[in-house]
Amino acid sequence: MTTAAKTRPAVSGDGAAPPKLLVQDASVSFISRGKAFVAVDGINLSVRDGEFVVIVGPSGSGKSTFLMALDGLVPLSRGSIAVDGSTTTRTGKDRAVVFQDASLLPWRTIIENVSYGLELNGCGKNERREIAKDLIAVAGLKGFENFYPSQLSGGMRQRVNIARALAADPQVLLLDEPFSGLDAQTREIMQSELLKIWDERKKTAVFVTHQIDEAVFLADRVIAFSSRPARIVQEWTIPFARPRSLDLKHSLEHRALEDEIWQVLRREGANKNAVD
Amino acid sequence: MAAEAAAAKPGGPELKSSADGVQQRLRRTLRGARATLLGFLAVALVVACWQLTTTFKLVDRLFLPPPLVVLSAFKDIITSSTFIRDLRVSGYEFGVGLGLSILIGGVLGILSGWYKPVEEFLRPIVISLNSVPHLAFIPLLILIFGIGTLPKIILVLLSCVVVMIMNTAAGVENVDPQLMRMSRSFGASDGQVIRTIVAPSVIPFFMTGVRISVGRAVVAVAVAEIFASVAGLGNILITAQSSLNMPVMYAAVVLLTLIGIVLTQAAALLERYMQRWKA
Numbered sequence: 149m150t151t152a153a154k155t156r157p158a159v160s161g162d163g164a165a166p167p168k169l170l171v172q173d174a175s176v177s178f179i180s181r182g183k184a185f186v187a188v189d190g191i192n193l194s195v196r197d198g199e200f201v202v203i204v205g206p207s208g209s210g211k212s213t214f215l216m217a218l219d220g221l222v223p224l225s226r227g228s229i230a231v232d233g234s235t236t237t238r239t240g241k242d243r244a245v246v247f248q249d250a251s252l253l254p255w256r257t258i259i260e261n262v263s264y265g266l267e268l269n270g271c272g273k274n275e276r277r278e279i280a281k282d283l284i285a286v287a288g289l290k291g292f293e294n295f296y297p298s299q300l301s302g303g304m305r306q307r308v309n310i311a312r313a314l315a316a317d318p319q320v321l322l323l324d325e326p327f328s329g330l331d332a333q334t335r336e337i338m339q340s341e342l343l344k345i346w347d348e349r350k351k352t353a354v355f356v357t358h359q360i361d362e363a364v365f366l367a368d369r370v371i372a373f374s375s376r377p378a379r380i381v382q383e384w385t386i387p388f389a390r391p392r393s394l395d396l397k398h399s400l401e402h403r404a405l406e407d408e409i410w411q412v413l414r415r416e417g418a419n420k421n422a423v424d
Numbered sequence: 425m426a427a428e429a430a431a432a433k434p435g436g437p438e439l440k441s442s443a444d445g446v447q448q449r450l451r452r453t454l455r456g457a458r459a460t461l462l463g464f465l466a467v468a469l470v471v472a473c474w475q476l477t478t479t480f481k482l483v484d485r486l487f488l489p490p491p492l493v494v495l496s497a498f499k500d501i502i503t504s505s506t507f508i509r510d511l512r513v514s515g516y517e518f519g520v521g522l523g524l525s526i527l528i529g530g531v532l533g534i535l536s537g538w539y540k541p542v543e544e545f546l547r548p549i550v551i552s553l554n555s556v557p558h559l560a561f562i563p564l565l566i567l568i569f570g571i572g573t574l575p576k577i578i579l580v581l582l583s584c585v586v587v588m589i590m591n592t593a594a595g596v597e598n599v600d601p602q603l604m605r606m607s608r609s610f611g612a613s614d615g616q617v618i619r620t621i622v623a624p625s626v627i628p629f630f631m632t633g634v635r636i637s638v639g640r641a642v643v644a645v646a647v648a649e650i651f652a653s654v655a656g657l658g659n660i661l662i663t664a665q666s667s668l669n670m671p672v673m674y675a676a677v678v679l680l681t682l683i684g685i686v687l688t689q690a691a692a693l694l695e696r697y698m699q700r701w702k703a
Binding site: 241264 | 602603605606607608611616620621624627702
């Protein structure tokens with residue numbers, strides 16, 4: 149690999165504050181028809197507080213599985229995950245997932261959906277309504293508090309999904325291809341809206357996608373996964389200043405980075421086909 | 425927010441402006457008025473034919489008294505000294521039978537929806553109970569339990585419990601696994617998943633079971649009482665028939681029909697209310 153200059157040490161052990169999220173040698177394997185198969189193989193990853201990390205990889209690579217493992221929905225077969233220095237093996241309040249499917253409760257209004265995580269944590273009714281109201285405003289859904297999900301568009305439902313995860317005030321926000329179900333135009337708008345929200349809250353985020361432009365536009369750091377089993381192939385620090393506007397996507401620097409990542413992923417895909 | 429309007433555009437059904445809302449409500453009211461009018465016309469037509477049949481003596485008036493005579497018999501029934509007792513007996517059989525069905529059927533339905541072995545264990549019983557014409561149990565139940573309220577309650581139970589089991593189980597099986605995963609991702613406990621995800625998902629199915637059961641329970645009580653009873657609304661009918669008091673017999677039929685309509689419509693309304701979040 150010719151990437152030494154660009155890759156940072158995966159585990160920064162240089163005395164500073166502990167990373168927000170520290171993943172060491174994380175592996176996930178499944179048993180399918182009596183055969184063990186490895187979906188994620190030995191991932192080392194350190195995410196600092198307030199960092200926005202995007203994982204890209206060919207579809208069918210284990211990147212979503214890795215994200216589910218970060219949340220504790222899928223058990224690790226090897227390795228460890230630590231949030232703020234404490235190791236975790238189960239789902240918890242310190243992490244929240246924004247799923248690809250908005251996964252809203254259809255029988256609840258928007259404000260009741262946004263306060264769902266708070267409710268599970270035993271937060272009082274008035275308090276969680278206040279918090280939810282704030283986040284609904286941040287997500288640009290003011291006035292829709294008492295609507296039902298079926299009355300909203302796909303993009304709006306996905307905003308509710310994000311607001312719900314943020315309302316629970318997790319230490320780490322995990323996003324699993326949250327915009328892949330939206331049409332291209334809405335997706336672009338949602339990307340810039342997400343950055344707006346993120347600029348305001350500065351949450352540590354791990355975002356999984358297969359859209360390279362999305363990755364470069366959103367990330368502080370982009371990590372490329374190989375196809376099955378998922379390993380880290382290469383990573384890039386994204387230099388663009390924040391706040392970012394959608395115009396950035398049309399800049400040469402942005403395009404060049406996209407192209408570079410694309411070349412790596414394509415080579416990765418070709419390798420995989422050769423092995424198969 | 426400029427992006428707001430743009431984001432709202434592409435995805436499917438959008439929010440209506442308030443002027444549209446008013447217009448739509450008006451259109452719905454008009455459509456509702458038309459349905460009421462046409463429905464009323466249909467009933468009026470039947471009553472008119474009935475009146476003509478008796479006016480021109482197409483049928484012996486002994487067997488088919490004119491509407492007004494039946495109406496006055498109807499008044500006699502509901503003002504008679506025994507009416508409250510009959511209503512209470514039938515209501516008791518209906519209420520206890522339906523209540524037990526909902527309770528037992530609900531619990532068994534949840535269990536068999538959640539645990540496959542329970543479903544497999546109950547399957548032959550559910551299938552047979554669902555296939556047999558449940559009114560065929562009446563002679564048997566009378567032989568075993570006599571002609572009091574107990575055989576009616578058991579008949580209602582036999583008629584409704586399967587409906588409740590099947591609908592509730594279907595509801596449990598239809599819980600969206602993605603919603604459960606979402607709930608788990610927020611660290612929900614088993615109890616929280618059941619309370620916030622499973623129970624609300626099952627309610628629409630459960631309520632459909634209740635609505636169907638209400639109809640079946642009305643039929644079961646009425647027919648069982650007509651077979652053999654000491655009191656009840658069906659008893660009014662059969663007593664009148666055996667004493668050839670045709671106006672009272674017809675009035676009892678009308679009464680049972682009205683009660684059936686009111687109860688099933690109430691159940692349907694409740695069902696719709698519980699699903700008011702559906703677009």
